[in-house]
Amino acid sequence: MKIVAAQDFDLRREVEYGSPEQNAAVKQIVQDIKNEGDPALLRYTAQFDRTELTTEHLRVTEEELQAAYAHVEPSFIEAITGAAHNIRQFHQKQKRNSWMDLQPDGSLLGQIIRPLKRVGVYVPGGKAAYPSSVLMNVIPAQVAGVPEIVMVTPPATGGSEGIDPYILVTAAEAGVTEIYRIGGAQAIAALAYGTETIEPVDKICGPGNIYVALAKREVYGIVDIDSIAGPSEIVVLADEQANPAYVAADLLSQAEHDEMASAILVTDSRELADRVSAEVQRQLETLPRRDIAAASVESYGAVILTETLDEGISVVNRLAPEHLEIMVEQPMNILGRIENAGAIFLGPYSSEPVGDYFAGPNHIIPTNGTARFSSPVDVDDFIKKSSMIYYSKEALLANGKTIMELARHEGLEGHARAIEIRLEQEGS
Amino acid sequence: MKIVAAQDFDLRREVEYGSPEQNAAVKQIVQDIKNEGDPALLRYTAQFDRTELTTEHLRVTEEELQAAYAHVEPSFIEAITGAAHNIRQFHQKQKRNSWMDLQPDGSLLGQIIRPLKRVGVYVPGGKAAYPSSVLMNVIPAQVAGVPEIVMVTPPATGGSEGIDPYILVTAAEAGVTEIYRIGGAQAIAALAYGTETIEPVDKICGPGNIYVALAKREVYGIVDIDSIAGPSEIVVLADEQANPAYVAADLLSQAEHDEMASAILVTDSRELADRVSAEVQRQLETLPRRDIAAASVESYGAVILTETLDEGISVVNRLAPEHLEIMVEQPMNILGRIENAGAIFLGPYSSEPVGDYFAGPNHIIPTNGTARFSSPVDVDDFIKKSSMIYYSKEALLANGKTIMELARHEGLEGHARAIEIRLEQEGS
Known part of the structure; x- marks a missing residue:
């Protein structure tokens, strides 16, 4: 791995907005679904997913779900229910109550917190259909109390209507209430505007290709959307006592995601830097996704060697990484000084995959430096708040003149x- | 006011995205500020605000603030500090602590909650410079603990560097820490990218004209932005015992904002409908902003007459209004059934201006039906969360195989x- 100076390094990469042709195609699809509903949805599914469906076959049936359970090995079901349990427990701690403040003048002020009513979760087809992402999108919504959670995922291409049974089982365990075999921009538009078969939702989340991302941007405002994730990132902050093999393995677990993923070691130890570099090369050799991981390490990987650990902390705060591992002798001594990081993994046993799959916190985390101002997905993403004002007569009589003065100052006589x-x- | 059927009515209006020329102009301004910094900022300020500044004069000085206090009448200062006190008290109840969950296996899982570090607040110039909006944008950030709150507002045109002293006093009372006399797209770009004189921020909020709105969209991702507000709305849900003069006055207080504002009465009482319509006409006659209010009532105002109060509640939930007033005999009986409304005003004394100026809850509230999925501005808009995972050796040994199974199922051997x-x- 190359050793670079801190000031020469930035995690941020250009955000992709799609070509003009892709934008135009998505606008057309969204308009057609909005205007025509189901017929357009079936037409685009035939065109893009090469699957001829009728409206009766859009929704996945209870029988298909049962068949999926029969197909999937028990150890997978056990693993996924274990992960779901932990994720649910962690997210339950984020729930908040509506509250009311009782004023001495008899007024009641408050904030009412309610779940969204209906949420759509997009799950990509093929190899990008990750059960863990289903858990991470669905469980926060379910814990928030969203009564209707709709999953959409494209049918397998080549005429089959089938959907990956592992995804179906995971969806059921997570708490999905409806599943439709549709994908692409047409699925996003159907969720936003509704069709004869599919009721519209209030929010759409979940990852997808560029067409899905553009369609989400197109329908934003009609419904809420989640933020669009960039390539994955890890920064490991380590001192001389860190285990180089652990550090290298964790860096590679990010690098294998994507050629644009970024894996960075920040350390004040020249010896660790050298040993991790050697370990990365060694471990790369036998990694099945070594071409992807090697390209990521080459283009977006680095060792940032600092004079002191303090300087390393500054580098981390400037990078604001999606994932931060702290492998120093006393990691808790550093935690309070981390200002910007989406998820923080402390100590030698908190390898990032622990959080990707199992521990409980969400694995959908802000990328591209946006941890400076945004947060991992949680229950708050699936609630809405209303203010409540129940003003008393006494309060109005006491404060009315002040309110009038402020209104008149702004020229709002009404x-x-x-x-x-x-x-x-x-008044008396 | 016209009486319309519920199903024929929708609050949503088309969102303005600006002309291609406006978009191109904003892109150019943002690029120039990003590339050149202060020189471009001064050039655009001379061009659009007709004010020749030097970098030394961009920032408002302590002396100017003192002069503003001397200029403003004490009753205004008293009114604004009273409002600020109430708004601060209400928002303080929204603060949350970082938390940690101690697992039996020794692992620690948690969520760390921190304020954003630096926030920019845009305040329009001229008549749209509302002190109340300064309070509503700044106080939640200040209560969240944001240490640096930067206000930008255009200099008065015609060569004066002056800024409305009422705005300056309000900014100081709210907790603004820096003020710059810049406006338009150039101010937004300067906040997002920084210049030699102005440090970049993490989030930009506050209302502005179409150029400001387009510039915010342009820099989104580099910084966070607030959502773009549509025209204001009020729905009054009332039964036969409501005071028609109060209802009419509250409807007009929204209608006077903007010709595109919307004021709707939903009632099951034909008599109230007729009396409110008559009152609206009567009160309109002497309203200073009667042309605006009359146009709003004509185009976007209505009475929706329902068979029952229950039907009225359904109408309200479908409209998802920014402001909802409930003027029925027992308003608390209805509160639990309101699913979608940004701010809910209960009973005869909770006139909407009470909330616009003084009671405490925020007056920046989702418009255009988006109360279905979004919320009034609050302290949560100025914090960020980080997940924390401190996994124990025991936890890793107990769960490692499950984590590996899930990773391998997704083809992520690394x-x-x-x-x-x-x-x-x-392992042992």
């Missing part, structure tokens, strides 16, 4: 009069 | 090996 008319009729 | 290498070295 606002002032809405108060004045009450003071005239209710 | 993930599995990051666990396996530890099991080999640490």
Whole structure:
């Protein structure tokens, strides 16, 4: 791995907005689904997924779900229910209550917290259909109390209507309430506007290709969407006592995701830097996805060698990585000084895959430096808040004149009069 | 006011995305500020605000603030500090702590909650410079603990560098830490990318014209932005015992904002419908902003007459209004059935201006039906969360094989090996 100076390194990569042709294609698909509904949905599914469906076959049936359970080995079901249990437990701690503040003048002020009513989760087809991503998108919604959670995923190409049984089982365990075999921009548009068969949702989340991403941007405002994830990133902050083999393995577990993924070691130890570099080369040799991982290490990987650990902490805060592992002798001594990182893994046993799959926190985490201002997916992403004001007569009489002064200062006489008319009729 | 059937009515209006020329102009301004910094900022300020500044004069000085206090009448300062006190109290109840979950196997899982470090607040110039909006944008950030809150507002045109003293006083009372006399797309770009004089921020909020809105969209991803507000809306849900003069005054207090504002009465009482319509006409006659209010009532106002109050509640939930007033005999009986509304005002004394200016809850509230999935501005908009995983050796040894199974199922051997290498070295 190349050793670079801290100031020469930035995690941020250009965000892809798609070509003009891709944008135009997506706009057309979204318009057609909005205007025509099911017929357009079936037409595009035939065109892009090479699957001829009828409206009766859009929704996955209970029998198909049962068949999926019969097909999947028990050890997988056990693993996925174990992970789901942990993820559910962690997210349950994020739940909040509506609250009310009782004022001495008799007024009640508060915030009402409610789940969204209906959420759509996109799951890509083929090799990108990750059961762990289904858990991470669905469980926070389910814990928030969303009563209707709709999954969409493209049918297998080549005329089969089948959907990966592992995905079906995972969806059922996570708490999905409806599944439709549709994908691409047409699925996003169907979730946003609804069709004769599919009721519209309030929010759409889940990863997808560039067409899915563009379609989500296109329907934003009609529904809410999640943020669009960039390539994955890991920064390992380590001192001389860190195990180089562990550090290298963790760096490679990110690098294998994507040629644009980024794996960085930040250390004040020249010896560790050299040993990790050697370990990365050694471990790469036998890695099945070594071409991807090697390209990632070559283009976006680096060792940033610092004078001190303090300087390393500054580098981490500037990079604001998606994943941060802290492998120093006393990791808890550093935690309080980490200002920007999406997920923080502390100590030698908190290898990043622990969080990707099992521990409980969400694995959908801000990328591309956005951990400076955004957060991992959690229950808050599936609730909405309403303010509540139950003003008392006493409060209005006491504060009415002040409110009128502020309204008149802004030139909004109608606002002032809405108060004045009450003071005239209710005042003594 | 016209009486319409519920199904014929929708609050949603087309969102404005600007002309191609406006988009191109904004892209150019943002690029120039990003590449050149201060020189471009001064050039655009001279061009659009007709004010020749030097870098030394970009920032408002302590002396100018003192002069503003001397200029503003004490009753305004008293009113604004009273409002600020209430808004601060309400938002303080939204603060949350970082938390940690201690697992029986020794692992620690948690969520770390931190304020954003630096936030920019845009305040429009001229008549749209509302002190109340300064309070509503700044106080939640300040309560969240944001240490640096930067206000930008265009200089008065015509060569004066002056800024409205009421805005300056309000900014100081709210907790703004720096003020710059810049506006338009150039101010947004300067906040996002920074210049020699202005440090970049993590988030930009506050209302502005179409150029400001387009510039915010352009820099989104580099920084966070708030959502772009549509025209204001009020729905009043009332029964036969409601005071028609109060209802009419509250409807007009929204209608006077903007010709595209929407004011709707939903009632099961034909008599109330008629009396409110008559009152609206009567009160309109003497309203200073009657042309605006009348146009709003004509185009986007309506009475929706329902068979029952239950039907009225359904209408409200479908409209998902920004502001909802409930003026029925027992408003608390209805609160639990309101699913979608940004802010809910209960009873005869909770006139909407009470919330616009003074009671405490935020007046920046989702419009255009988006209360189905979004929320009024609050402290959560100025914090970020990091997940924390401190896995124990015991937990890794107990769960490592399950994690490896899930990783291998997804074809991510590198993930599995990051666990396996530890099991080999640490396992017994």
